Amino acid sequence: MEQNKKGFSQKNVFWIVIALAVLGQIAWGLENSWFNTFTYDEITTNTQPIAIMNGASAIVATVTTFLMGTLSDKAGKRKPFILWGYVIWGIATAGFYCCKLFPGEFTKCLMVVVLDCVMTFFGSTAYDSCFNAWTTDISNKTNRGKITAIVQIAPLISGVILAFAGAVIDNYGYAVFFISVGALVSLTGLIAGNAMQDAPDLRPNTEVTGKGIWKQIFGSFKIATFKENKKLFLVLCIICILLCGFQVSYAYEMIFANQYLGISKTYATFLTAAALPIMVIASLWTGKLCDQGRGTKVLCFAPLLFIAGCLLHGSTMNIILIILARVLLYGGWMAMMVASTAMFKNLIPSDSHGRFEGMRMIFMVMIPMVVGPEIGSLLIGSGNVAPIIYIVSGIVAVLAYLPIFFLVQVEKNEIK
Numbered sequence: 001m002e003q004n005k006k007g008f009s010q011k012n013v014f015w016i017v018i019a020l021a022v023l024g025q026i027a028w029g030l031e032n033s034w035f036n037t038f039t040y041d042e043i044t045t046n047t048q049p050i051a052i053m054n055g056a057s058a059i060v061a062t063v064t065t066f067l068m069g070t071l072s073d074k075a076g077k078r079k080p081f082i083l084w085g086y087v088i089w090g091i092a093t094a095g096f097y098c099c100k101l102f103p104g105e106f107t108k109c110l111m112v113v114v115l116d117c118v119m120t121f122f123g124s125t126a127y128d129s130c131f132n133a134w135t136t137d138i139s140n141k142t143n144r145g146k147i148t149a150i151v152q153i154a155p156l157i158s159g160v161i162l163a164f165a166g167a168v169i170d171n172y173g174y175a176v177f178f179i180s181v182g183a184l185v186s187l188t189g190l191i192a193g194n195a196m197q198d199a200p201d202l203r204p205n206t207e208v209t210g211k212g213i214w215k216q217i218f219g220s221f222k223i224a225t226f227k228e229n230k231k232l233f234l235v236l237c238i239i240c241i242l243l244c245g246f247q248v249s250y251a252y253e254m255i256f257a258n259q260y261l262g263i264s265k266t267y268a269t270f271l272t273a274a275a276l277p278i279m280v281i282a283s284l285w286t287g288k289l290c291d292q293g294r295g296t297k298v299l300c301f302a303p304l305l306f307i308a309g310c311l312l313h314g315s316t317m318n319i320i321l322i323i324l325a326r327v328l329l330y331g332g333w334m335a336m337m338v339a340s341t342a343m344f345k346n347l348i349p350s351d352s353h354g355r356f357e358g359m360r361m362i363f364m365v366m367i368p369m370v371v372g373p374e375i376g377s378l379l380i381g382s383g384n385v386a387p388i389i390y391i392v393s394g395i396v397a398v399l400a401y402l403p404i405f406f407l408v409q410v411e412k413n414e415i416k
Contacts, residue, residue, distance in 0.1 A: 013138060016196045017147065020082065021154035022161075023188040024127040027093055029158050030181050031057070031119065034165060035096065037254045037265070038174050039112050042100050047252070049109040051377040054251055056113050057120040058369030061128060062361040064121050069129035069356075076204030078134040079196055085126025086189020092119035094182025097175045126189065128361055136345050137199035148342040149287025152334060156279045163273040166265030231410055232347035232356075236363035237403040238299055239340040242306065243364060245396035246333060247372020249310070249389040252380065260386065261317065274323045275330040282334040290342040296411055298339035303400055305332030310394030314387040325390075340364075372396075 036050045043049070072081050096119060099111040132151075139147040168177045249256070257268035286298050309329025313322060348356045375396070376389050 012195070014150070016192050017135060017150055018154070018157075019188055019192040020086070020127075020131055020196075021151045022157045023086070023185050024123070024131065025154040025158035026161060026181060027089060027119075027123060027185045028127070029155065029162050030093065030165070030178070031116065031123075032250070033162075033254050034169075034174075034177070035112070035116055036251055037258075038096075039099075039109075040255050042174065043108045043112060044105055047255075047377045047380050049112060050251065051373040053113045053116050054247075054373040055370040057116045058366040060117045060120045061124040062366035064124040065129040065361040066359075068125045069133055072130050072133060074204060076202050077198055078130040078137065078202070079193065079198050081130040082126050082134065082196065083189055083193025085122050085130065086193055087186045089119065089122040089126055090182040090184070090186030090189065092122055092182070093185060094179045097178045124361070128365070132360075134196070134198070136348065137202050139345075146287050146291060148290070148345065149283050149338055152283045152287075152338045152341065153280060156276050156283065156334075159273060159276055159279075163269040166267070166269040170264060170266050229347065229349070231407065232344060234403050234407040234410065235299075235340055235343045235347065236360065238400050238407065239336060240363040240367050241400040241403070242303055242333075242336055242397050243368035244371045244375075245310070245393045245400075246306075247368045248376045248379075248396060249313075249393040251369075251373040252376050252389060256387075256389070261319075261322075271319075271323060272326055272330065275327040278327045278331045279334045282331045283338050286335045286338040287342065290339055295339045295343040296407060298335055299343075300404055300408070302332045302335035302339065303397055303404075305329075306336065307332075307394040307397050310390045310397065314390030314394070317387075 035053065039050055039053065040047070068081060072078050092115070096115050099108055099115055102108050102111050135147055135151060165177060168180070253272075254265070254268055257263045257271060258265065261268075263271070282302075286302075289295065289298055305328050309325045309327070309332060313325035313329060316322060316325070344360060375392060379388050379392060380386065
């Protein structure tokens with residue numbers, strides 16, 4: 001069996017990565033789209049609780065990733081966090097429907113936020129902090145682009161599976177859908193979590209002891225940390241702005257299709273599924289370019305596709321043009337995510353993979369999911385979900401070219 005440079009069977013690692021990434025992304029995809037739609041359909045048509053839920057879960061995800069990533073660095077282990085995190089993550093996902101059983105709209109909205117945060121805590125423990133840190137542990141600069149591409153293809157595979165979510169909900173209801181996905185996530189955690197192994201060279205970080213845990217976490221925010229990792233933080237700033245733009249419309253995408261376009265849930269999911277082949281190509285192509293050291297060039301070009309897709313989406317009601325818009329939008333988004341993630345992983349200090357996954361969460365999850373949905377909610381107000389959310393998505397994404405400019409300048413200075 002072929003081994004990689006860290007002593008792993010590449011075939012076994014490939015399947016474990018795929019299994020954990022795909023089921024993790026199915027769970028996150030359910031949360032990001034269907035928790036929102038469930039809240040709108042079954043609890044309240046006011047979009048403000050959706051924005052609050054997205055913001056609160058993003059904050060929980062970030063704090064959790066910092067804390068649990070640092071704890072896994074201290075322990076020198078990822079496996080137990082991943083295994084049990086996935087199991088409880090699945091249980092929490094299956095239980096989300098219970099929000100509807102509480103009396104009164106306010107209590108139901110409160111429980112939507114609380115139960116989403118509980119689900120997010122275990123999901124971020126298992127996936128955002130420890131699974132992502134593990135993929136960094138077992139890879140190196142010669143194959144990290146390929147590993148990243150595999151992980152980033154996971155949302156596409158999960159997208160194909162979730163394309164049938166609308167039909168399941170239309171025919172069987174939200175309860176069956178949530179319980180089915182939750183069971184699959186827990187089962188995957190048990191099987192793949194037991195099959196995986198920690199990187200042989202992963203050792204406990206002896207600096208992280210007692211108060212040292214918080215010292216490590218808050219040390220991430222020192223000015224010296226930013227100066228020592230200038231390129232890393234420029235990459236994070238770029239993707240933060242782009243994802244803020246993405247989240248303006250994404251949080252309300254399914255509601256937009258149902259309400260504004262008048263498309264059922266069954267067919268609405270296939271609008272995005274039509275873009276999946278292009279997303280696969282974009283992911284693999286970008287991974288290859290990143291392994292060749294051309295990630296910055298991808299970050300210069302990919303946002304243009306995303307912006308063009310957003311502007312087209314917000315300018316038409318023609319289904320064919322909307323599919324084309326989503327091909328551009330999601331193709332650009334996929335290229336941006338692969339390039340930024342691969343560059344980020346290459347720039348992380350080698351002894352702090354878990355801790356810096358928390359820093360990634362601030363820029364790639366917390367800020368975008370607090371800012372983006374709130375902008376979208378303000379644009380929608382108390383009226384119908386309108387195409388303006390896509391126009392504003394594109395406008396916000398244009399701002400990313402400011403840190404892109406500085407990143408290019410830094411790399412030019414390094415060459416000199």
